[in-house]
Amino acid sequence: MVMSKACVNAVRAMVYLAAAPDNERRGHVSIRAVAEELGLSFHFLTKTLQRLTADGLLKSERGPRGGVALARPAGEISLLEIVGSIDGNDLQDQCILGLRGCGQEAPCPMHDEWVRERKRIQEIFKRSTLQRLARAVREGSVRLKDS
Amino acid sequence: MVMSKACVNAVRAMVYLAAAPDNERRGHVSIRAVAEELGLSFHFLTKTLQRLTADGLLKSERGPRGGVALARPAGEISLLEIVGSIDGNDLQDQCILGLRGCGQEAPCPMHDEWVRERKRIQEIFKRSTLQRLARAVREGSVRLKDS
DNA sequence: CACATTTCAGATGTTAATATCCGAATTTGA
DNA sequence: TCAAATTCGGATATTAACATCTGAAATGTG
Numbered sequence: 001m002v003m004s005k006a007c008v009n010a011v012r013a014m015v016y017l018a019a020a021p022d023n024e025r026r027g028h029v030s031i032r033a034v035a036e037e038l039g040l041s042f043h044f045l046t047k048t049l050q051r052l053t054a055d056g057l058l059k060s061e062r063g064p065r066g067g068v069a070l071a072r073p074a075g076e077i078s079l080l081e082i083v084g085s086i087d088g089n090d091l092q093d094q095c096i097l098g099l100r101g102c103g104q105e106a107p108c109p110m111h112d113e114w115v116r117e118r119k120r121i122q123e124i125f126k127r128s129t130l131q132r133l134a135r136a137v138r139e140g141s142v143r144l145k146d147s
Numbered sequence: 148m149v150m151s152k153a154c155v156n157a158v159r160a161m162v163y164l165a166a167a168p169d170n171e172r173r174g175h176v177s178i179r180a181v182a183e184e185l186g187l188s189f190h191f192l193t194k195t196l197q198r199l200t201a202d203g204l205l206k207s208e209r210g211p212r213g214g215v216a217l218a219r220p221a222g223e224i225s226l227l228e229i230v231g232s233i234d235g236n237d238l239q240d241q242c243i244l245g246l247r248g249c250g251q252e253a254p255c256p257m258h259d260e261w262v263r264e265r266k267r268i269q270e271i272f273k274r275s276t277l278q279r280l281a282r283a284v285r286e287g288s289v290r291l292k293d294s
Numbered sequence: 295c296a297c298a299t300t301t302c303a304g305a306t307g308t309t310a311a312t313a314t315c316c317g318a319a320t321t322t323g324a
Numbered sequence: 325t326c327a328a329a330t331t332c333g334g335a336t337a338t339t340a341a342c343a344t345c346t347g348a349a350a351t352g353t354g
């Protein structure tokens with residue numbers, strides 16, 4: 001897996017929020033609703049989204065009509081940031097063979113090629129903003145659910 | 148992590164074997180020696196290499212002067228095959244968001260871009276033969292150990 | 295104010311990956 | 325033939341990821 005399950009859930013939830021029409025609730029959607037809509041475990045998703053809230057990607061409100069909402073415009077939140085918040089930056093800066101201190105001076109056999117690849121992945125994640133992903137969802141050309 | 152720890156161990160061991168000079172032992176090296184040389188757990192490495200043996204990437208001999216050796220020429224064994232043997236082909240054919248049946252007809256928001264990326268990774272792994280990797284090791288331009 | 299709804303925080307349970315251990319089977323060499 | 329070295333196969337222990345549960349804190353509504 002390139003992302004942990006928690007991270008995948010986070011991404012799906014964030015795209016869902018970005019694609020959700022601004023309804024009542026001042027833009028907030030309850031985590032329970034998100035979980036049901038995407039077929040995810042409410043409790044597990046809650047834990048994950050709490051981290052996103054702590055990291056400033058989501059804002060939250062308690063109480064009735066509360067819920068979570070994007071803390072910033074969808075165009076300014078990228079997949080890279082979500083992955084970083086949940087899984088950390090290992091994918092971006094760790095040696096594929098797990099060698100500590102793998103770098104230009106003391107590289108592993110895959111170093112050069114993997115550094116290039118990592119950069120590509122980082123670029124992809126960076127330009128994958130919630131705005132871009134959510135647009136496809138709203139257009140119906142793409143799905144977020146399993147079935 | 149893009150590869151499991153077991154898989155990383157397998158790759159490092161295989162490259163080490165490919166780079167090892169043909170000494171006595173008819174080309175076989177004991178797993179204990181490999182583990183010590185690379186700083187890996189002997190028992191854990193044994194389990195992993197058994198899988199490679201079962202899948203025909205390694206051949207093994209028991210008894211004194213026994214050990215493991217590449218089952219085929221180093222130029223004909225690629226990283227792709229090793230990863231496939233230990234971790235399976237999930238990296239190559241699974242949706243990055245874990246959606247079942249993600250494909251052209253019912254794609255996830257990352258589908259197109261990720262398919263392209265997966266293909267690139269597969270190409271890199273395929274052209275990374277043990278011969279190529281081991282040459283760099285023998286030339287000393289590259290390392291397999293942590294320290 | 296009382297109540298229902300929701301996120302928050304921490305505890306607990308479950309499963310899969312990682313790591314170790316042990317005895318059996320095989321082979322070599324003295 | 326016997327002892328040592330080695331892989332093999334299965335069992336067990338440890339750790340981290342995944343998942344669930346419970347009660348507290350906050351907040352809107354009647």
